[in-house]
Amino acid sequence: MPRYIIVLILLLFSSNIISQSIKNEDAVYDKNIQTVQLHHISNQLNPPVIRLGTNDRLMLSFDDFSEETFLFKYTLVHCDANWNTSDLEQMEYLDGFYEGDIIDYAFSFNAIPAYIHYDLVFPNDEVRIRLSGNYILKVFVDTPEDENVVFTRRLFVVEQLVRVEATIPYYPKNLLYTRKKQQIDLRLFTPDLFNAEPEERINVSIRQNGRWDNIKTGLKPTSIMMNQLDYNYPDGIVFDGGNQFRNFDMKSFWYQSMYIRRIISDENGYNVILYPDQPKARKPYEVIEDINGKKLIKARQDQRTSIEGEYAWVDFTLKHSEIRDADIYILGALNDWKLDKKSKMRYDPKKHMYVGDLLLKQGYYNYLYVVVPKGKTEGDITIIDGDHWETDNDYYIYVYYREKVPEYDRLVGYHKMNSFQDRTE
Structure with missing residues (x-):
C-alpha cells in the first residue's frame, strides 16, 4: 500500500478519535487548566442556570498554569434533554456573534506554582441566547475544532412555564426503603400550551446534589388530568439518602x-x-x-x-x-x-x-x-x-418540552428542592 494512503488513513482515524473525545459534559482537556468554575454571577455556590429573556448572567473563571497568555475563545452549543447536540444551527439559538473572546485575565502574585487567572461574564453584548434548553459552553484556542478545545461546561437556560411541586415523604411506597431512601413525589402543572401529546413530548430529569452518575432521566407522567401531570411509579422515584458530606x-x-x-x-x-x-x-x-x-x-x-x-x-x-x-x-x-x-x-x-x-x-x-x-x-x-432518610440533599428537577418546529428540547421548568425543607411526615 502506498505510504501516502497509510498516512491518510492514520489521519482520518486519529481525527475520529479526537472528535469522539470531546463530550457534552463538564470536562477539562488541557492539563494546565485548573479550578474551572461556572455559576450564577450572584454567588459561586449557585448553579449555572439563567432565565431566558432576563438580565441573568453567569460567571466563568479558571486558572491556566501556562507561562504565557492565550486568547481563549468560547462558543455555546445547544443540546437536547439527554445532552446530545441539537440539530439547530447556531443562528437559531444565538444572537450577535457565535464566538466570543475571553480577554479579562491577570497573573498570579506570589503563588507556587504561578498561573494566569481568567474571567468571563455572559451572556453579553457579543453573545446572546435566544432559546431555552441545555447548553455546553466550549472554551478553545484559535478555532472550535475538537483538537483546540481546552474545557467544556454545562449550563441551563430556562423559560419557566411549568409549575413544579415536589416533596419527600417519610414513608416511601416500598417500605423496605423506610428510614433509608429518599422518594421524590412529583407533580407538574402545565399551561394549555403543552396539552398536545404530553406523555411523548414532556421529559423530566432529576439530579441529586451535583451528581451526574445517578441522574434520573426520561421520566414520563403516569397520569394526566387537564393541566396536571402526576408521576406515581409503583416504587416511586427513589434516590439513596446517603449521608452528610x-x-x-x-x-x-x-x-x-x-x-x-x-x-x-x-x-x-x-x-x-x-x-x-x-x-x-x-x-x-x-x-x-x-x-x-x-x-x-x-x-x-x-x-x-x-x-x-x-x-x-x-x-x-x-x-x-x-x-x-x-x-x-x-x-x-x-x-x-x-x-x-x-x-x-x-x-x-x-x-x-x-x-x-x-x-x-x-x-x-x-x-x-x-x-x-x-x-x-x-x-x-x-x-x-451509609444510607439515611434524614440526610440533607439538594434535588434539581428539569422539565423539557419537545418542540416540533424547529425541533428541539425547550427547558420549560426548573425547580430546586431540599430534603430538609420539602419533606413531609
Whole structure:
C-alpha cells in the first residue's frame, strides 16, 4: 500500500478519535487548566442556570498554569434533554456573534506554582441566547475544532412555564426503603400550551446534589388530568439518602483546621494531609453542616483569591479493607463530580487502606466516597457512608418540552428542592 494512503488513513482515524473525545459534559482537556468554575454571577455556590429573556448572567473563571497568555475563545452549543447536540444551527439559538473572546485575565502574585487567572461574564453584548434548553459552553484556542478545545461546561437556560411541586415523604411506597431512601413525589402543572401529546413530548430529569452518575432521566407522567401531570411509579422515584458530606477547610495554610492533619510547605508548594477517614455505614446518622458537595474557592481575607490563592496537593486516605471487583472514588465539586482516573483511589495492601490525592486551590471543600462495581457507571454511597432518610440533599428537577418546529428540547421548568425543607411526615 502506498505510504501516502497509510498516512491518510492514520489521519482520518486519529481525527475520529479526537472528535469522539470531546463530550457534552463538564470536562477539562488541557492539563494546565485548573479550578474551572461556572455559576450564577450572584454567588459561586449557585448553579449555572439563567432565565431566558432576563438580565441573568453567569460567571466563568479558571486558572491556566501556562507561562504565557492565550486568547481563549468560547462558543455555546445547544443540546437536547439527554445532552446530545441539537440539530439547530447556531443562528437559531444565538444572537450577535457565535464566538466570543475571553480577554479579562491577570497573573498570579506570589503563588507556587504561578498561573494566569481568567474571567468571563455572559451572556453579553457579543453573545446572546435566544432559546431555552441545555447548553455546553466550549472554551478553545484559535478555532472550535475538537483538537483546540481546552474545557467544556454545562449550563441551563430556562423559560419557566411549568409549575413544579415536589416533596419527600417519610414513608416511601416500598417500605423496605423506610428510614433509608429518599422518594421524590412529583407533580407538574402545565399551561394549555403543552396539552398536545404530553406523555411523548414532556421529559423530566432529576439530579441529586451535583451528581451526574445517578441522574434520573426520561421520566414520563403516569397520569394526566387537564393541566396536571402526576408521576406515581409503583416504587416511586427513589434516590439513596446517603449521608452528610465530609469536608475540610483550607482557606488558610497558616493553621490546620479540623480534619487537616498536617500542612507541608517547601519550594515546590504545599501538601495538605487530611486525617484518615473512617467508614460511616454502620454508624448512626449524625448532623454535620455541609454545602451538599459544593466547593467554595476562597483564600484568607488578606488575599485576593483569584490571583493570590495557592494550590496544594491534598492527600486522602480511607481506612477500609479492599473491595473486590470494584473501585472507590472521591466525589464532589472538587473533581467536577467525575468518576475518572484522577479521582480513583488506590489500595495500599501494606497500610490496609485506600489512598488518593487531588490538586486543589485554597478554599472549603465537600466530598464523599462512592463504590463503583466493575462494569458499572453509577457510584454507590451506601457502602462507605451509609444510607439515611434524614440526610440533607439538594434535588434539581428539569422539565423539557419537545418542540416540533424547529425541533428541539425547550427547558420549560426548573425547580430546586431540599430534603430538609420539602419533606413531609
